[in-house]
Amino acid sequence: MTADSLIITTLRSGYESQSSTALDASLARGEHLVIHGPSGCGKSSLLKVICGLLPPSKGSIEWEAGKVTVESLPRWRNQINYLPQEAVMGGETIEEVLMLPWSMQATSLAKPETVTCQNVLQALSLEHSLNTEITSLSGGEKQRLAFARALLLDRPIWLMDEPTSALDGNSRDCLISLLNTKDIIAVSVSHDPIWIAAADIEFDMGASL
Numbered sequence: 001m002t003a004d005s006l007i008i009t010t011l012r013s014g015y016e017s018q019s020s021t022a023l024d025a026s027l028a029r030g031e032h033l034v035i036h037g038p039s040g041c042g043k044s045s046l047l048k049v050i051c052g053l054l055p056p057s058k059g060s061i062e063w064e065a066g067k068v069t070v071e072s073l074p075r076w077r078n079q080i081n082y083l084p085q086e087a088v089m090g091g092e093t094i095e096e097v098l099m100l101p102w103s104m105q106a107t108s109l110a111k112p113e114t115v116t117c118q119n120v121l122q123a124l125s126l127e128h129s130l131n132t133e134i135t136s137l138s139g140g141e142k143q144r145l146a147f148a149r150a151l152l153l154d155r156p157i158w159l160m161d162e163p164t165s166a167l168d169g170n171s172r173d174c175l176i177s178l179l180n181t182k183d184i185i186a187v188s189v190s191h192d193p194i195w196i197a198a199a200d201i202e203f204d205m206g207a208s209l
């Protein structure tokens with residue numbers, strides 16, 4: 001494992017069944033861990049613990065050779081692209097949504113050029129102008145727009161909850177190919193067998209129930 005590996009040790013949220021196995025994983029750049037299992041077994045809660053949105057009931061997360069603690073949470077959150085089940089828009093137009101991290105000063109990256117924004121939209125087959133109203137987008141388009149913003153943010157760790165739930169097969173395949181080109185660590189929660197098969201490591205939360 002290299003210094004920028006993500007090491008998850010016996011992690012539990014406390015919302016899973018007592019009999020389920022805790023999560024142990026070591027992920028290097030370029031690797032994707034997928035968490036799957038029956039509805040309600042605690043997948044989203046575990047992902048929220050990895051995000052730092054919920055405290056763990058047990059276990060730890062290590063990144064760049066340091067444990068993620070309450071003190072290091074702000075830095076940890078700056079490493080993460082969190083894509084929750086319901087895509088968070090935070091703006092009225094595509095441009096406002098893409099620029100949310102910059103308008104909230106949540107990143108020190110330079111504001112992307114218009115052409116860069118147009119390129120990420122095109123990479124996700126979003127053929128809309130930047131001033132398109134969000135209310136005119138479908139659920140799948142909103143999900144892809146959240147991915148476009150994540151691409152612009154260019155963070156090393158992507159945490160995705162049901163990333164393909166609103167996508168058709170083509171969009172899902174496009175997203176899998178796109179993620180494979182990125183030098184990121186990905187952890188996702190999914191019920192989608194094709195998404196699960198495309199990941200490098202599987203964690204079946206239902207296996208020990």
Ligand SMILES: Nc1ncnc2c1ncn2[C@@H]1O[C@H](COP(=O)(O)OP(=O)(O)OP(=O)(O)O)[C@@H](O)[C@H]1O
Pocket residue numbers: 015016037038039040041042043044045046
């Ligand atoms: N903040 C909370 N307070 C109380 N119970 C919670 C909380 N968060 C989650 N739970 C409970 O923990 C269990 C696991 O929920 P979670 O959303 O993590 O499951 P999941 O495996 O992701 O489900 P699904 O596949 O249906 O999205 C559920 O019974 C849920 O009601």
